[in-house]
Every structure is written in C-alpha cells, then in structure tokens.
Amino acid sequence: MIGILWNLGAFIVALGILVAVHEYGHFWVARRNGVRVERFSIGFGKPIWRKAGRDGTEYVVAMIPLGGYVKMLDGRVDEVPAELADQAFDQKSVWARMAIVVAGPMANFLFAVFAFWLMFMIGVPSVKPVLRDVTAESPAAMAGLQPGMQITAIDGNEVLTWEDVNFALIGRIGAEQLSMQVQDADGRNQSLTVPLSSWQFDPDSESPISALGLRPEGATPTLALEQVLAGGAGEQAGLLPGDTLYSANGEKLADWDQFVALVQSSPGIPVELVVQRGGQSLDLTLTPALRETDDRAIGYVGLAPSVTPVDERYRFELSYGPVKALWAGMDRTWELTVLTFNMIGKLLTGIVSVDNLSGPISIAKGAGASAGFGLVYFLSFMALVSVNLGIINLLPLPVLDGGHLLFYLVEAVTGRPVPERVQELGFRIGAALLILLMGLALFNDIGRL
Numbered sequence: 001m002i003g004i005l006w007n008l009g010a011f012i013v014a015l016g017i018l019v020a021v022h023e024y025g026h027f028w029v030a031r032r033n034g035v036r037v038e039r040f041s042i043g044f045g046k047p048i049w050r051k052a053g054r055d056g057t058e059y060v061v062a063m064i065p066l067g068g069y070v071k072m073l074d075g076r077v078d079e080v081p082a083e084l085a086d087q088a089f090d091q092k093s094v095w096a097r098m099a100i101v102v103a104g105p106m107a108n109f110l111f112a113v114f115a116f117w118l119m120f121m122i123g124v125p126s127v128k129p130v131l132r133d134v135t136a137e138s139p140a141a142m143a144g145l146q147p148g149m150q151i152t153a154i155d156g157n158e159v160l161t162w163e164d165v166n167f168a169l170i171g172r173i174g175a176e177q178l179s180m181q182v183q184d185a186d187g188r189n190q191s192l193t194v195p196l197s198s199w200q201f202d203p204d205s206e207s208p209i210s211a212l213g214l215r216p217e218g219a220t221p222t223l224a225l226e227q228v229l230a231g232g233a234g235e236q237a238g239l240l241p242g243d244t245l246y247s248a249n250g251e252k253l254a255d256w257d258q259f260v261a262l263v264q265s266s267p268g269i270p271v272e273l274v275v276q277r278g279g280q281s282l283d284l285t286l287t288p289a290l291r292e293t294d295d296r297a298i299g300y301v302g303l304a305p306s307v308t309p310v311d312e313r314y315r316f317e318l319s320y321g322p323v324k325a326l327w328a329g330m331d332r333t334w335e336l337t338v339l340t341f342n343m344i345g346k347l348l349t350g351i352v353s354v355d356n357l358s359g360p361i362s363i364a365k366g367a368g369a370s371a372g373f374g375l376v377y378f379l380s381f382m383a384l385v386s387v388n389l390g391i392i393n394l395l396p397l398p399v400l401d402g403g404h405l406l407f408y409l410v411e412a413v414t415g416r417p418v419p420e421r422v423q424e425l426g427f428r429i430g431a432a433l434l435i436l437l438m439g440l441a442l443f444n445d446i447g448r449l
Helices: 002-032 082-087 094-122 139-143 162-170 231-235 256-265 322-349 360-373 375-394 401-412 420-448
Strands: 036-051 059-071 122-125 133-136 150-154 176-182 187-195 214-216 220-228 244-248 272-279 278-287 289-292 298-301 303-308 314-316
Touching: 002 059, 002 094, 002 375, 094 122, 094 322, 094 375, 122 162, 139 187, 150 162, 162 322, 220 231, 220 256, 220 360, 220 375, 231 278, 244 256, 256 298, 278 298, 322 375, 375 401, 401 420
Parallel strands: none
Antiparallel strands: 036 059, 122 314, 133 214, 150 176, 176 187, 220 244, 220 303, 244 272, 272 278, 289 298
8 A cells, every 4th residue: 555655646746747847848938929828737627726826827736637738818719808819829920839839848858858967967876788697599699699798889879787778679679680789708899680580578577688588797686585465476375575485396496587487487377386484494386377468378476586786896876977967868868759759650560569558557656666766766767758748749649739730830831720620620539549549558557457
C-alpha cells in the first residue's frame, strides 16, 4: 500500500510539473501576442484551488491531474465584446496562432534540456560498459564479443555508460545489423559487426542488452532473496526475504541467471527447490505463474535477489561544468527525440509491437521507482516523459496541438481557414484515435500488473 501511494505521489508531482511547463508555454506566447487568457488550469474537473490574477486570468488546480489547458478569449467559442476583439485568439494572424500552439511542445523540449543540464551538473552515478560475460550462441557471441571487452561506440556514436548502450540498441530495433567498436582488456581497439536478424526481446522480462547476449560488469545478483512480492508465486511457495536458493529440480544453481531461465521456461510447472534459511535446508515447491508475451508464455514468481556492489574499477560519476552540461543536455534531448520518432515509425509499420505502449500505470511506477533512487534519476525520468509529451502533442491529430498546427499550416498556404465542418470531423476522428491509443496503453499496463 505504501508503495502504491509513493508511486501515485511521484506521478502527480512529475505530471503536474510537466503539464504546468507545457501549458505555460502556450500561456506565455499567447500573452506576448496580446491574447487574453481567461483560465490557466492544471488538471481537469472540479477545481480544488483557484485564484484570480491581476492580469485577468483565473489560475486553477483541478481534481484530475491528467492534463491541463489554457482557455483563451476566442470568438469561435464565446461572444467577444467589441472592446476586447483585438485580444481574441481567432483574430490574431495565422503565424501568431501557430506560434501559440507550438509553444507548448517546445516548452517540454526546453524543460528536458534543463532537467538533463541539472542532472549532468549534479553528476550521474554510472558504470562503464565492460562485459562480464557473453551468452553462448547469442548475437553478441556470434559477433565475437568476449568477457573483459569495453564497448566504446555503436554505429560510430560514442557510448560512455550502459545507459548509452541501452538507448543505442533500442534505436536499432528492426535493423539487420549494427557496428560495435570495442576495446579489449589489453587496450586493443576492434570494430565488430553484430547480426540482429535473430535478435528479439520482450521488454516486460528483459532488456535489449541482455537479449543481445551482453552480461555487464556491474551489480551482480546473488542467489539470496532481497524481496518477495506479496501474493506472488514465491510467497505462496513459502519463500522469505533472506532465503538463499541452493538447488532447483535436483541441480545446484550456479547463479541468478540460471534460476531466471528455469522459471521463465516453467510457467505453471512445479519447481522443486532447496533453500538455505538460518543455517538449515528447506524443501519447497515453487509453481511459477504464467505471463503472456508477444510470442510465448513465460513463468513469473515475484522474487528479487540481493546484489553485490559494482566493482570500483567500473564505477564513475558522469558530471560536467555548466557549459558542457548544457551541451550534453541538448544532445541527450535530441537523441531522445530522434529515438521516439523512430519508435513511432516502427509502431506504425509493425516493426515494434503495440504491446510496448505504456499508459499512466507504467508512468506512475516509473515515477515512483526513479524518485526512490534519488533526484538525479527523477530528473532523468521527467526529461524522458517531457520529450515524449512534446512529441505526442505534435502528432497531426486534430485534438492535439499538432492537429491545430496542421490546420493553421493549411490556412497559411491557402490563405483561408479550414472549413468548420472539416475541423469538427477531424476533431472527432482525432479524439477517437487518441481514446483508442490510451485504452490500448492502459490495457497493456493492466496486463503487466
């Protein structure tokens, strides 16, 4: 229960900040163009706080924190007094209206740059992308990657951390191969080609890194249990935090990865365990629950291992001075923007499954987890969501900023507004598509619970 409340609180804080930033972009540019703003609202529904500003704008915080809006004086919606006609949104030039509309998403991109700038100024605890092991017969093994190698670049782009490697791999989903530059333990540089034709991964159960066959030097999971999910298969079997897994089905366990592989291959099939607890051996029967993925059913038991700390040789803090941090923030924002547009394209073409869409529940979990790790990780999470919020709002759906922008662009080219009937039909179609996407994302969220 505490975890749910923590996730919810972090979600409200993160989304509240990002919505405020987005709407302030619209608000600021509207005011600079002489448009009268009647209401600035964070959230929808019944107001829980409101204040009338000296500028004539009513500032509101509403009950449902899933968005916000800026209500401007507009002759298409309300009757506008003659003395205020020059302050109406619809009376402004098409270029002014386009600037007001695009200002919201732009504010989200600027916030991402700021969040990353602050993150790099504070310093990000990082781990060098050095290989502890390579999975046999994996794409990485076929490319010739070996333990002890450090990845220095992917497709010519420098990587300093495992997070950089992760982003680079996500961007190559659907590709036939990638080029990986590495440095071996003796300091020799090599360029290897990694085949990707057989590379598939389920984001609910593994990362692109592990699916490629890369096993990083880092915090190493042990066979001792750190967490047992309440109500999960592990708790039902009688496992407790602090237990150490010794053997499964009569075979001594070598490491956590071996146990995970056994569990995932045994949905609904009892696994006979021997565990160590307080110096005694216990025999327990663990039956993994079934979880559906894109192409198969896997077992899931709700257990998390304790981990050994990362070796000091591979740990470092990634931090920069003010100017370089700003450049790094801009670079990371651009990288995320390109990656997100890439993923949208791959969703539309079927290269990436729609099962990868996430909704408010996954965002709340991400907010809670990142906030629990500290300010740096929460900033990174907010920057990621802010970039996605900006891009989603630029999609050419009439109910979004991008749809309005499209209508105004047509007006700028043709010299006359898009007919009201066409706009109304577009809004209905756009709303239906958006509700469909949100419903699908929420369905995926529930399936991941």
